[in-house]
Amino acid sequence: MLTGWSSQTPAAITLEELAKHCVLAGADTLEINTQQHYDIPQAMEFAVKVVQQATDHQLCLSTNNPQTLKAGLEVCQVPPIVNYISFDEMKLKEMLPLIAKHKAELVLLVSEPTSPTGARDMLHKAAILIGAANEAGIPNDRIFVDPGIIHVTRDEGQSHLVEVMEFLRLLPEATEPPVKSTCWLSNSSVGAPRRLRPVIDSTLLAMLAGVGLSSVFLDVLRPTNRQTLNLLRVFNNETVYAQSEVEF
Numbered sequence: 698m699l700t701g702w703s704s705q706t707p708a709a710i711t712l713e714e715l716a717k718h719c720v721l722a723g724a725d726t727l728e729i730n731t732q733q734h735y736d737i738p739q740a741m742e743f744a745v746k747v748v749q750q751a752t753d754h755q756l757c758l759s760t761n762n763p764q765t766l767k768a769g770l771e772v773c774q775v776p777p778i779v780n781y782i783s784f785d786e787m788k789l790k791e792m793l794p795l796i797a798k799h800k801a802e803l804v805l806l807v808s809e810p811t812s813p814t815g816a817r818d819m820l821h822k823a824a825i826l827i828g829a830a831n832e833a834g835i836p837n838d839r840i841f842v843d844p845g846i847i848h849v850t851r852d853e854g855q856s857h858l859v860e861v862m863e864f865l866r867l868l869p870e871a872t873e874p875p876v877k878s879t880c881w882l883s884n885s886s887v888g889a890p891r892r893l894r895p896v897i898d899s900t901l902l903a904m905l906a907g908v909g910l911s912s913v914f915l916d917v918l919r920p921t922n923r924q925t926l927n928l929l930r931v932f933n934n935e936t937v938y939a940q941s942e943v944e945f
Contacts (some may be wrong), residue, residue, distance in 0.1 A: 723926065724777060724917045727752065730759035745772050757914075758801075763791040770799040773907060778802040780914075782826065783809065789829060795911045797834035804879060805830065807863075808845035808849040813853055816863035817935035819844055820871050827876060840876040842868060843911060849897060850888035858885075858901075875876070879912040880905065882922075894922040904928065909919060 710718075714746075716727055729744045731737070741760060748756060757778040758769040766779065779796050781804040782788050796803050807822040808814050814822070823842050830840055830908050844861045847854035861880075869875045886897035899921040902913060915922050927942040936942075 705876040710727075710799055713751040714749045716748045719917050720752045720754055722787070722917045723925060724754065724835050726755045726757050728757040728759055728780070728914060730780075731765055732759050732761050735835045736765050738762075738765050741765045741769040742772055742912050745769050749774055761788075763787070764794065766792055767795055770795055770801060771799075776800045776802065778804060778841070780804040780814070781806040782830070783807075784822070784826070790902070793830060793833040793835070796830075801837075802839040802841065803830065803844050804841045806843045806845055808857070810845060810847050810884070813845070813847055813857040814858045816867060819860070819864045822865060823868070823876075824871070827872060836877045837872060837874045841843060841879040843879050843881070846880050846882070846884040846901075848887045848889075849885050849901075863902070865905065865910055869909060878909065879914065880910065882913050882915045895919055898922065898927040 713934070719727055727748055728763075729741065729748065731740050731744070735902065745756060745758075753775065755775050755777060756773060757780050758766060758773075759780040760766050760769065770779075775906065776799060779792065779801050782792060782796075783806040805823065805826040807826065825841075827837065827840060831837070844864045845857075847857045849855055849858065865878055868878055882898050882902055883894070883919075885901045886894035889897055898915070898919075900927050902915070902922065905913070917923065924943055927936075930936045931938045931942075932945045
């Protein structure tokens with residue numbers, strides 16, 4: 698499972714402390730996201746170094762800047778995941794070679810929020826992007842495909858979720874060897890009242906897991922997310938039920 702920045706984080710906490718909290722909460726991978734703010738090499742390099750002082754967990758680097766990505770890749774002690782590559786020509790030309798050189802994993806985004814597409818179209822786009830990644834030297838076992846989650850508060854968000862479910866069911870048989878899947882969970886509840894967002898996200902997580910989602914970007918410090926994840930592991934017989942793992 699993947700984690701992003703937490704909405705539960707106290708304002709005064711340091712980046713190193715936050716990383717430790719996320720690891721203790723069960724995160725497998727820690728995301729460092731500069732896409733919206735400070736998308737510069739110095740910021741990425743600083744964040745990677747600080748987080749690596751707190752944990753040896755794999756990192757996920759989210760950036761729109763090839764130079765920022767290069768700076769992060771060069772200081773990562775463990776090959777990270779790179780989020781994300783789409784049909785953006787600059788990313789395809791400048792980022793794919795960097796990802797391949799550093800033997801990183803990557804996320805391929807096949808449906809943009811501004812232009813959602815159906816399951817079959819997403820499969821077609823996935824095939825093109827996977828082919829481009831393979832040609833650059835990135836094998837399928839290092840690829841995640843993100844169908845893109847649209848706000849459920851929008852009419853098209855609800856209809857798109859139906860297509861996302863179908864896409865996730867079809868994806869394993871559409872690629873050989875199979876690629877993994879992922880999504881940004883909290884996108885689903887954007888626009889909903891804050892009190893409703895946890896239940897929207899956790900309910901959707903259970904539904905996506907049921908159709909084969911293999912990883913997820915989520916707030917690992919939110920109790921409802923951890924409860925859902927722990928129960929999914931119980932229901933899949935991956936761990937023994939313990940009341941302490943459901944109550945927080």
